[in-house]
Amino acid sequence: MGTDPEVSRRSSTTGAREWPLWEVFVRSRRGLAHGHVGSLHAPDAQMALRNARDIYTRRQEGVSIWVVASAAITASSPEEKDAFFDPAGDKIYRHPTFYDIPEGVKHI
Amino acid sequence: MYGNDFTPPGSSETAAPATGQAGSRAFQALLDADGRIEPRDEMPDAYRKTLVRQIAQHAHSEIIGMQPEGNWITRAPSLRRKAILMAKVQDEAGHGLYLYTAAETLGADRADLLDALHTGRQKYSSIFNYPTLTWADIGAIGWLVDGAAITNQVPLCRCSYGPYARAMIRVCKEESFHQRQGFEILHTLSHGSEAQHAMAQDAVDRWWWPSLMMFGPKDTAATGGDPSSGHSAQSMAWGIKRFANDELRQRFVDMTVPQAEALGLDLPDPDLAWNEESGHYDFGEIDFTELFEVIKGNGPRNAERMEHRRRAHEDGAWAREAASAYAAKQQARRTSEVA
Numbered sequence: 001m002g003t004d005p006e007v008s009r010r011s012s013t014t015g016a017r018e019w020p021l022w023e024v025f026v027r028s029r030r031g032l033a034h035g036h037v038g039s040l041h042a043p044d045a046q047m048a049l050r051n052a053r054d055i056y057t058r059r060q061e062g063v064s065i066w067v068v069a070s071a072a073i074t075a076s077s078p079e080e081k082d083a084f085f086d087p088a089g090d091k092i093y094r095h096p097t098f099y100d101i102p103e104g105v106k107h108i
Numbered sequence: 109m110y111g112n113d114f115t116p117p118g119s120s121e122t123a124a125p126a127t128g129q130a131g132s133r134a135f136q137a138l139l140d141a142d143g144r145i146e147p148r149d150e151m152p153d154a155y156r157k158t159l160v161r162q163i164a165q166h167a168h169s170e171i172i173g174m175q176p177e178g179n180w181i182t183r184a185p186s187l188r189r190k191a192i193l194m195a196k197v198q199d200e201a202g203h204g205l206y207l208y209t210a211a212e213t214l215g216a217d218r219a220d221l222l223d224a225l226h227t228g229r230q231k232y233s234s235i236f237n238y239p240t241l242t243w244a245d246i247g248a249i250g251w252l253v254d255g256a257a258i259t260n261q262v263p264l265c266r267c268s269y270g271p272y273a274r275a276m277i278r279v280c281k282e283e284s285f286h287q288r289q290g291f292e293i294l295h296t297l298s299h300g301s302e303a304q305h306a307m308a309q310d311a312v313d314r315w316w317w318p319s320l321m322m323f324g325p326k327d328t329a330a331t332g333g334d335p336s337s338g339h340s341a342q343s344m345a346w347g348i349k350r351f352a353n354d355e356l357r358q359r360f361v362d363m364t365v366p367q368a369e370a371l372g373l374d375l376p377d378p379d380l381a382w383n384e385e386s387g388h389y390d391f392g393e394i395d396f397t398e399l400f401e402v403i404k405g406n407g408p409r410n411a412e413r414m415e416h417r418r419r420a421h422e423d424g425a426w427a428r429e430a431a432s433a434y435a436a437k438q439q440a441r442r443t444s445e446v447a
Contacts (some may be wrong), residue, residue, distance in 0.1 A: 044431075
């Protein structure tokens with residue numbers, strides 16, 4: 001656990017030479033969730049939003065944009081992947097296909 | 109547009125070692141299953157370095173590629189053509205940005221990459237060192253250069269590195285507009301006056317061979333890679349490169365010859381002929397000495413492109429500083445409001 005190294009490594013360059021990094025999420029149309037589309041550099045959130053519009057929605061790819069400072073994202077670690085996700089692995093009874101239903105029973 | 113990832117023979121610019129370190133078993137298992145490597149996965153250093161170099165070179169090519177076309181924005185023959193060309197040049201800037209951020213997921217710093225471009229430590233596609241002499245060149249770039257780029261780039265959408273593959277999916281979607289607008293420009297000129305037809309033919313005559321060179325040097329049969337750089341075979345094994353240079357070049361020629369017929373324009377190659385037996389078009393020998401001269405910096409426009417790029421970066425400094433100053437002021441204002 002911790003700050004995503006992908007993100008922290010990149011946002012460590014927020015010195016005079018480089019603006020901070022922002023992750024961009026776009027809702028492609030109403031009824032769908034925002035999805036991650038990429039990232040960009042910008043001096044502040046407002047500029048990040050405007051740049052995101054120009055970079056990621058030049059062809060009406062979205063109806064709504066979120067920008068999130070990359071440094072603000074906390075992510076699970078790939079090294080812990082097995083330990084982190086294993087608890088779900090042996091609980092196959094959480095899936096409907098685990099259960100035997102007699103022949104001919106409908107709507108279940 | 110497209111970044112060529114190959115170096116002249118004997119170049120000091122180091123290619124990745126042909127046999128990289130073994131890497132972790134998880135990395136190899138992912139490659140074997142045709143899975144995707146994501147930024148935080150373990151990966152061999154040579155894989156990371158190869159990707160950073162290739163993606164950066166590709167990104168540089170996108171933004172340098174804005175110059176030969178931007179050259180014609182003020183002289184586009186109609187408002188419609190001007191609006192289209194501006195949209196295309198804006199796309200190239202966007203492609204550069206997708207790619208720089210993909211390179212940054214590997215730990216590269218965009219400012220460092222730009223430095224490497226500005227100081228000549230990293231290259232961009234040699235195709236942009238040719239001049240755009242007439243309006244027809246804008247058509248030929250779209251049809252041939254972007255056409256060759258698409259042929260090269262579609263396989264990159266399945267590249268083993270996730271962020272690069274995702275960037276390439278966006279790029280490829282947008283490139284097909286670029287190719288069609290170029291084809292349309294040439295079609296209009298070719299079916300216009302005699303002078304317009306001649307202008308279209310002249311542009312195709314000048315851009316055909318450089319476009320074929322965009323696929324890189326000839327492959328050697330043994331390695332499936334090109335003999336000059338040595339990293340082609342390794343890139344294949346890593347799933348960064350999917351097809352050999354010659355295979356992609358042939359695919360491009362086979363697609364393009366019938367399109368030239370539809371345009372009513374000739375391709376400047378007396379050896380170009382349909383080969384019934386192979387089911388492909390045969391074409392003449394490519395003069396790669398020219399390609400390597402251009403890569404080394406001896407092309408018609410190398411110095412001009414670099415000078416313009418550096419000047420644009422320096423001239424834009426005040427805008428970047430103003431944006432930073434404004435952001436700092438707003439931040440300070442918010443902080444004092446809270447206090």
